[in-house]
Amino acid sequence: MTFIDASQAESIQERYPEVFQRSFFKRFAPLLMVISLFLYGIYAVWFFEIPKAISEGHWERVGIYLSQWVSYDVQAEFRLEGDTITPKYPRFSPLGNDPNPDWVKQNSDRTMTVEIRGPSRAVTFSDTEATLTAHGETVRVELSGGKPTVSGNIPSWVSVYDEDVVADMGFAGEVRVEADRVKIRKRFLGWANFIFDPQSPFFGKSMGEVISLVTTGPQIEPGRSNLALAGDNFLNNGEWQHGDVWVKLLQTIIMAFLGTILGAVVSFPLAFLAARNITSSRFVNQSFKRFFDFLRSVDMLIWALFFTRAFGPGPLAGSAAIFLTETGTLGKIYSEGLENIDDKPREGVQSTGANHVLVQRYGVMPQVVPVMISQTLYQWESNIRGATIIGAVGAGGIGLKLWEAMRTNKNWENVAYMVLLILLVVFIFDSISNALRSRLIGKPQH
Amino acid sequence: MTFADSQPQLQSSHDIAESWRKVVARRRMYTGLGLLVLFIGFVGSVRFADESNAGHFFDRLPHLFDFLSWLVPKDWSDVWRALFDIASPNDKGGQEFNFDRGRVYIWGDFYIPEYFELMIITFNVALVSTIIGFIFAVPLSFMAARNLTPSNPLRIAVKRFMEFLRAFPEIVIAGLFSAILSIGPIAAIIAISLHCIGALGKLFYEVIENVDMRSDEGMRSVGASWLERVRFAALPQVLPNFMSYALLRLEINVRASTIIGAVGGGGIGEELKLSISRGFGAKTLALVLLLFVTIFAVDQFSAWLRRRLVGENAFLLKH
Numbered sequence: 014m015t016f017i018d019a020s021q022a023e024s025i026q027e028r029y030p031e032v033f034q035r036s037f038f039k040r041f042a043p044l045l046m047v048i049s050l051f052l053y054g055i056y057a058v059w060f061f062e063i064p065k066a067i068s069e070g071h072w073e074r075v076g077i078y079l080s081q082w083v084s085y086d087v088q089a090e091f092r093l094e095g096d097t098i099t100p101k102y103p104r105f106s107p108l109g110n111d112p113n114p115d116w117v118k119q120n121s122d123r124t125m126t127v128e129i130r131g132p133s134r135a136v137t138f139s140d141t142e143a144t145l146t147a148h149g150e151t152v153r154v155e156l157s158g159g160k161p162t163v164s165g166n167i168p169s170w171v172s173v174y175d176e177d178v179v180a181d182m183g184f185a186g187e188v189r190v191e192a193d194r195v196k197i198r199k200r201f202l203g204w205a206n207f208i209f210d211p212q213s214p215f216f217g218k219s220m221g222e223v224i225s226l227v228t229t230g231p232q233i234e235p236g237r238s239n240l241a242l243a244g245d246n247f248l249n250n251g252e253w254q255h256g257d258v259w260v261k262l263l264q265t266i267i268m269a270f271l272g273t274i275l276g277a278v279v280s281f282p283l284a285f286l287a288a289r290n291i292t293s294s295r296f297v298n299q300s301f302k303r304f305f306d307f308l309r310s311v312d313m314l315i316w317a318l319f320f321t322r323a324f325g326p327g328p329l330a331g332s333a334a335i336f337l338t339e340t341g342t343l344g345k346i347y348s349e350g351l352e353n354i355d356d357k358p359r360e361g362v363q364s365t366g367a368n369h370v371l372v373q374r375y376g377v378m379p380q381v382v383p384v385m386i387s388q389t390l391y392q393w394e395s396n397i398r399g400a401t402i403i404g405a406v407g408a409g410g411i412g413l414k415l416w417e418a419m420r421t422n423k424n425w426e427n428v429a430y431m432v433l434l435i436l437l438v439v440f441i442f443d444s445i446s447n448a449l450r451s452r453l454i455g456k457p458q459h
Numbered sequence: 460m461t462f463a464d465s466q467p468q469l470q471s472s473h474d475i476a477e478s479w480r481k482v483v484a485r486r487r488m489y490t491g492l493g494l495l496v497l498f499i500g501f502v503g504s505v506r507f508a509d510e511s512n513a514g515h516f517f518d519r520l521p522h523l524f525d526f527l528s529w530l531v532p533k534d535w536s537d538v539w540r541a542l543f544d545i546a547s548p549n550d551k552g553g554q555e556f557n558f559d560r561g562r563v564y565i566w567g568d569f570y571i572p573e574y575f576e577l578m579i580i581t582f583n584v585a586l587v588s589t590i591i592g593f594i595f596a597v598p599l600s601f602m603a604a605r606n607l608t609p610s611n612p613l614r615i616a617v618k619r620f621m622e623f624l625r626a627f628p629e630i631v632i633a634g635l636f637s638a639i640l641s642i643g644p645i646a647a648i649i650a651i652s653l654h655c656i657g658a659l660g661k662l663f664y665e666v667i668e669n670v671d672m673r674s675d676e677g678m679r680s681v682g683a684s685w686l687e688r689v690r691f692a693a694l695p696q697v698l699p700n701f702m703s704y705a706l707l708r709l710e711i712n713v714r715a716s717t718i719i720g721a722v723g724g725g726g727i728g729e730e731l732k733l734s735i736s737r738g739f740g741a742k743t744l745a746l747v748l749l750l751f752v753t754i755f756a757v758d759q760f761s762a763w764l765r766r767r768l769v770g771e772n773a774f775l776l777k778h
Contacts, residue, residue: 049591057587060580061645070640078635153460267504274501310755314728315747318735324519327512334752401628402715405722406732407513412630416722419634432631439626 046273073456080184081425085205089117091125091195093140093156107252109211111187116199127197130185143190144181145171154178160192206252213246258414262434264328266442267409269396271328272335273343277389279339280305284347284375308341317403331408335396342425346388347381354380361403383453387425390446397442401435411435488524529738537741541547542749544572547741564632574727574749581726582753583650584644584719585712591648592655592712593705599656600687606677607667609685618664624657633719647724651715659708667693668699701767706768717750735752 017025026033058064087108090101092177102112116128124139134147143154143161152171155162161178163171172179180188186199209215213235215223227239234242248256286292287301316334324330359376367375404412415431465611489660515716532538536555540547546559567656570577599617601607629650634748638645675692683691720728734742 018775053586053590057583060583061587061648063645065638066643066645072639074639078638078753260511263529264508267508270500271504271508274497300688307751307760310751311747312717312750312754314632314715314721315731318721318732322735323523323525324514324516325516328508329512329514329516332508351550398626399626402630402718402722405630406718409508414635415628416630417640419631422638426633426636430630436623436626440622443622443626 051217078425080200082429083204083425083426084184084200084338084424086186086198086200086204087114089127089197089199091127091138091197092194093138093193095140096123098123098140100125102212106204107211108215127188127195127199129182129188129197129199134182134185136188136193136197137189137192138178143178143195145178145190146190147180147182152180154190156190156192172317204253204430206250208250209243209246210251210253212251215243215246221295223315237283250406253427258411258431258434261404261409261411261414262431262438264331264399265400265404265412266438268328268331268335268400268404268410269393269409271332272339272391272400273393273396275332275336276339276343276392277385279336280344280347281385283340284344287344287348287353290356291377301344305341305344305348308337308420310341312335312405313338313399313403317406317408321407326407326409326413328409328425331403331410334403334408335400339392339396343389343392345387350381350384350388351377386453389451390450394439394446397439462768487552488636505534512756530743532741532744536745538748541741541745542572542574543573544570555742560740570694577725577727577730578749578753579642581716581720581728582713582757584647584711584716584724588648588651588655588716589705589709589712591652592659592708593701595652595656596659596663597701600660601693603660603664604667606670606672607689607693617660621657621660624653625661626657626703627653629654629715629719630722633722633724637723638665642723642725643764644720644725644751647716647719650724651712651721654715655712658711659704662704663701666697666704671694703765703766703769706765709752710758710761713754 026041036403056135085107087106088103089106091101094103100117102108106112108114118126118128120137122139124137126135126137128135129147132146133149136146137241138156141155143156145152147170148168150168152163152168153163153165160176161173163173163178167173170181172181180190182188184200186197189196189198200300206216209218210215218226223243226233227243230239233239247413279436283301283305286297287305289295289298292298302450313334317331320330320333324333354377358380359372361377362372400408400410401412401415404410404414405416407413411431411434415428418427419432468689505516534547536548537549537558539545544558544562548557550556550558561576562570563576564570564572599621602609602716603614603617603621605614632653633646633650636649637643670693674696675688677729678688678692716724716726717728721727721732723729727746731743731746731750734746
């Protein structure tokens with residue numbers, strides 16, 4: 014290893030002054046940027062009142078909403094009138110019209126046991142007392158005094174109020190004991206009635222039963238095959254609305270497809286006019302470039318809102334909005350691509366005496382078409398995502414359905430279903446366009 | 460070269476021409492088939508879109524410009540009044556001309572017009588999300604790049620994670636958080652930031668995979684740790700490109716935050732949607748003008764800065 018002495022170091026410093034004596038700005042630019050980012054961060058925290066929003070946020074809802082994505086609950090009420098206990102289920106219970114679930118047990122001593130999660134988290138009740146069991150503890154609730162009372166010490170999972178006693182059994186559910194009734198909320202993992210809703214004659218039947226009904230069973234509805242009935246019941250499932258969701262998803266894809274392809278067709282010739290190496294008039298170049306900028310800057314949202322007013326809500330409005338924005342975006346991309354081409358093939362074709370159109374066809378097109386198609390595919394992908402969002406303002410597609418499902422704050426399982434479908438579609442198109450791109454450009458993409 | 464030699468060559472050049480013609484014919488057939496499929500798909504899509512739309516294309520076409528009739532204000536100076544919150548003589552107590560209501564007073568009589576305040580909110584949402592996206596995307600992208608990843612399983616996991624973030628619909632995140640944090644711009648920030656992490660991360664790791672690895676070899680040879688290799692070998696090469704992509708993302712995020720605003724994230728998008736749905740001509744024009752000028756200015760500024768950072772046409776616009 015060699016060492017350099019002071020004179021050598023000086024000579025290096027003399028030879029490369031730009032490395033050792035950089036300007037003040039260059040030396041401190043990173044530091045200044047970090048400081049300004051930090052100051053902007055403080056400003057943003059103040060501007061959006063972030064601490065206030067966080068402290069006022071309903072954080073307890075996060076768990077509830079997220080658990081609703083993958084689970085559903087069943088509510089039941091048990092009226093305690095003398096010796097008889099009558100279970101009541103709400104009208105649109107996921108259990109159907111006449112449920113007789115096996116987690117509700119009639120005991121021989123006229124009491125009833127409802128298992129929230131197996132026998133370890135359960136409630137047993139008669140008209141005089143209720144026994145809550147959870148976390149290895151048992152709590153007795155006295156009902157005879159006209160209001161529920163708990164004797165002894167109260168564990169943390171039980172809350173005693175004036176009118177009722179509430180036992181929180183975690184994710185599995187909740188038991189609410191009142192003087193004359195017991196209310197149960199029991200949570201099940203999964204999506205309820207995903208295939209047939211309780212109104213369907215196929216409800217509650219196993220896969221094998223349904224298949225045998227469809228293939229060999231007697232006609233359930235006269236004049237209609239069981240297969241057609243099952244298909245109809247499935248597509249018009251009241252809770253999941255498969256048919257409607259699929260049609261809306263197809264609309265979103267079609268909106269993106271129509272908008273992108275129309276934009277590509279329109280912007281392709283215009284890009285030749287906007288590229289300064291192909292059309293020599295500066296005025297024409299600039300005016301088309303500014304026109305593309307205009308279309309992009311007006312923004313998809315504004316176009317969507319206008320066309321929703323013009324055509325009425327639906328995919329036509331969305332397609333038109335994507336078309337105009339996309340003409341601007343693709344026009345910009347295409348003209349930039351054209352300006353980056355190699356001029357030699359053009360000169361070669363020109364030297365053979367070919368006319369203007371032929372020069373473009375054989376001198377320019379072979380260079381730019383693969384890049385153009387690959388960029389167009391990128392845009393189609395990103396427009397599928399864009400179309401989902403502008404759908405929410407009424408421009409058609411799955412966006413509005415998604416937004417409506419979220420607004421009620423109850424149908425999070427439907428949101429999860431639609432998100433899953435959207436993710437699936439995006440991934441499928443991602444891989445299709447990746448495959449097409451790598452074939453066009455010739456090198457493997459990521 | 461003798462005549463006898465050239466005979467088979469002539470034949471083979473004939474063969475070459477023949478096979479070339481075959482190749483061209485096959486390629487033409489594929490192109491033609493592709494275009495046909497595209498055309499059929501196009502016609503089918505148009506019919507499908509037309510049928511499922513509320514109003515049909517040819518029925519509505521004559522009325523396409525009807526909206527111009529409500530959009531054109533009776534008094535053009537109302538547009539300026541709406542933009543700068545100056546009281547209008549047309550104000551009869553309704554919501555259409557109550558321009559001076561929305562003033563945001565800052566200091567004494569000095570106020571920011573309502574729409575400028577909303578535009579500032581929308582722009583700040585975009586800027587904050589871009590910064591958050593940038594901060595998270597940089598470390599993630601170094602983990603996801605083939606040439607600099609600390610471990611291969613981590614690389615795959617991070618890549619999938621970023622793909623998931625990109626594909627997840629923004630409005631669902633916005634909707635979830637507006638249910639938790641109450642409706643407002645913070646939900647929009649979270650939604651756009653998460654998407655931005657995925658989108659920037661992908662662009663970033665593609666840049667990193669193309670860096671010159673000689674400086675990394677140098678760092679490795681002196682026993683540098685992973686962090687030091689990233690900091691001193693890769694970061695100086697990729698930072699201009701990173702900044703340039705972040706600026707590009709800022710353009711996209713301004714649009715995204717407008718749209719998210721329209722579906723409940725606050726800001727100028729919401730106001731625009733309300734004003735169009737109620738048919739307030741002057742207000743709509745003022746909002747469109749403001750939005751147009753802002754987006755145009757952001758685009759031009761970022762294009763200028765990007766040219767300075769990475770030179771003319773260093774990459775094409777990508778989402």
